[in-house]
Amino acid sequence: MMTTAPMIAIDHVSKIYNSNGSAVTALHDVSLDIAPGEFISLIGPSGCGKSTLMRLIGDLDQPSNGTIMVRNKTPERARLDRDYGIVFQAPVLYDWRSVQKNVELPLEVMGRAPADRHARAHAMLKLVGLQDFGDSYPWQLSGGMQQRVSIARALAFAPSILLMDEPFGALDEITRERMQAELLSIWGGAETDTTVIFVTHSIPEAVFLSDRVVVMSPRPGRIENVVTINLPRPRDIVTRESPRFFELVTEVRESLRES
Amino acid sequence: MAVSRISSAAPRLPRTTQYAFLPPVLTFLLGIGLWEAAVRLFNIPLYLLPAPSGIISTFLSQPGYLLRIGLYTFGEALAGFVVGCTLGTLLAAVCVRFRGLADGLIPFSIASNAVPIVALSPLLGVWLGATTAASKIGVVAIMTLFPTLVNVYRGLTSPHPDAFQLMRSYAARQRDIFLKLRLPASLPYLFNALKICSTLSMIGAVVAEFFGGTQNALGVYIKSQAGILRLREAWSGIVMACLLGITFYLIIVALERVFMPWHVSFRRDRP
DSSP states (O other), X not given: OOOSOOSEXXXXXXXXXXXXXXXXXXXXXXXXXXOTTOEXXXXXXXXXXXXXXXXXXXXXXXXXXXXXXXXXXXXHHHHHTTOEEEEOSSOOOOTTSOHHHHHHHHHHHTTOOHHHHHHHHHHXXXXXXXXXXXXXXXXGSOHHHHHHHHHHHHHTTOOSEEEEESTTTTSOHHHHHXXXXXXXXXXXXXXXXXXXXXXESOHHHHHHHOSEEEEEETXXXXXXXXXXXOOOSSOOHHHHTSXXXXXXXXXXXXXXXXX | OHXXXXXXXXXXHHHHHHTTTHHHHHHHHHHHHHXXXXXXXXXXXXXXXXXXXXXXXXXXXSHHHHHHHHHHHHHHHHHHHHHHHHHHHHHHHHHHHOHHHHHHHHHHHHHGGGSOGGGGHHHHHHHHOTTSHHHHHHHHHHHHHHHHHHHHHHXXXXXXXXXXXXXXXXXXXXXXXXXXXXXXXXXXXXHHHHHXXXXXXXXXXXXXXXXXXXXXXXXXXXXXXXXTTOHHHHHHHHHHHHHHHHHHHHHHHHHHHHHOTTSGGXXXXXO
């Protein structure tokens, strides 16, 4: 099992929202340990609390009960220490900034020197294959390219944890598969051991990317099953066509059906 | 079939934009022509409606004078515009910081659209002096403050929640959230306000001068000439007011393009 200390320790966490006077349980008694450098997918139908769990880890929201520890710190401390890079479903690029300046945004906010952030942003754009588009504006790029900028921006300050909330959900299937392969090569090529929390609706996507797939179920949101994906890395098109891949997809699908 | 339609549609786009000015110009010339014809045809007396030709020749007989008094009034409009728009913008920023203030002030500001603020002109004359420039600047400042406040406040609060979450994940300071997110996001709204206010300010200054002002002011000139039925002179003053108002508006449009070339309204198709 887990030999090293967990990167993220989620301990009996619940989240109750107050919606129009009635309490809605978005998450009920969720516990999960995530190892350093692990790629974890959260999958489940709408309302299973997968996005909520991601937001609690990232200190974008606070749990009603239970505790979350990130590198032995509270999520808030981790956020203030800039441990999180976030990629949303929409690229959320700032229209008035060029691609280069968008990637520099977190570095600016964090007070890096201009020369440093320029070089760093350029390197990140190269990593996502957009080094020739630094001077373009977001609206000049396709949806897939915009999302790559968003990933470059999230990785620009080398956060130890990457939180991705259905980042490829708005892309067409072909672009989506290409982006998944690119994400893995970026993740594998990153200088640090980045831990990834990846929220998705897509079973093949979760299986292809992850070390473990956390299957969640709704009403109330809880963890149904955790499927370990023991496919060898690096993964590519051959992985997708392997019998083991299909077995794992089936396993995740059946866990989802039981939920 | 489909292919030929696409290929013929593509180059048509620049042509339509190139000639986009034609319909309004033609409509304008047609209107002037009809006006001229109607005055001549029906022998409309001068004290009711002078012919455009007469207005133009009167205008051209004293363009320097009209421009001088016009620029005086424009100066009042500009001063009031600067005061009103600056205060409106600052108030909007304060409203973002203190949401309670916004809840009180914004509905009131929206409602003030319905208030004929020019009606305050005689009062401002009493407070600031009927013939002073200050009373005109005051009217224009009040007229332009509220539209600016409402628009800029909307702009400052316009970014998507995720854009703020992103800043939160960077542990950004309030100052950075304001300068790097709210402020640039508000620019389209600010320029929208400035465009509205540029024409409002000229209207405000001219009308405020109807309630009293110095001799070398455009509003005073229009009112006094109309009062003694020198309608060609009055109309030539109106023409000058229009020219200045339109020029002011176009200057704002030009500044808009300089300050936010990234904005959606200036975009061409994807390359």
